[in-house]
Amino acid sequence: MFDLYLFDLDGTLVDTRRDIAEAVNHVLRLHDRPVAELATVISWVGDGVDDMMKRAFKTDEGQFVGELVDEFRSSYMDHCTDFSHLYEGCAETLTSLQERGAHLSVLTNKPQDLSLEILRRLGILQYFDRVVGPNDADLRKPNPSNLLSLIRDIGASRERTLMIGDSRNDILVANNAGVASCGCTFGYIGRDALLELKPTYLVDSLPQILVLTGPGS
Secondary structure (H helix, E strand, O other): OOOEEEEOOEOOOEEOHHHHHHHHHHHHHHOOOOOOOHHHHHHOOOOOHHHHHHHHHOOOOHHHHHHHHHHHHHHHHHHOOOOOEEOOOHHHHHHHHHHOOOEEEEEOOOOHHHHHHHHHHOOOHHHOOEEEOOOOHHHOOOOOHHHHHHHHHHOOOHHHEEEEEOOHHHHHHHHHHOOEEEEEOOOOOHHHHHHHHOOOEEEOOHHHHHHOOOOOO
């Protein structure tokens, strides 16, 4: 097994798709724009809330994007777990890893306050040593800085760290940091897109993580 397991949030631990789409469409309606299909909204996810709103409104105008982000955050914070749910086997997998003595943390491009609230409401916050969201746009995945900081803070090594996620950024941040990666086919981009990124491992459910072996195991 590995010593440190780093998890993405959306599409990895929690299926958040409908709540994200509801909040985005709420903002679109506020500005008399047509609502978007679920799949379209999810195609905008992964690079931070501001990038998501830029894609939704097809704009780079800074002040306007800031207003859109505030509107999204206000709606989403109130309704972030109306429909969101843990993926099958999530809590059991986290329990097993913790009982084995592994360190668990979350590394996400979602704002930290929103991430903490989702994990708290869904009852799995207590499993994680750290929950890290980008406090600076330049530090978002696939930038490896926050990942490497987590390794140092927890006292692990790159060789015995596994980054688990469902997106391109999750596999790329692992590559950039020099750690093993695990792609989750049940997430938002699917098996074929993940295969093209050549993750170290590929799983179809979270419990499959329990049988992966790290170097020297």
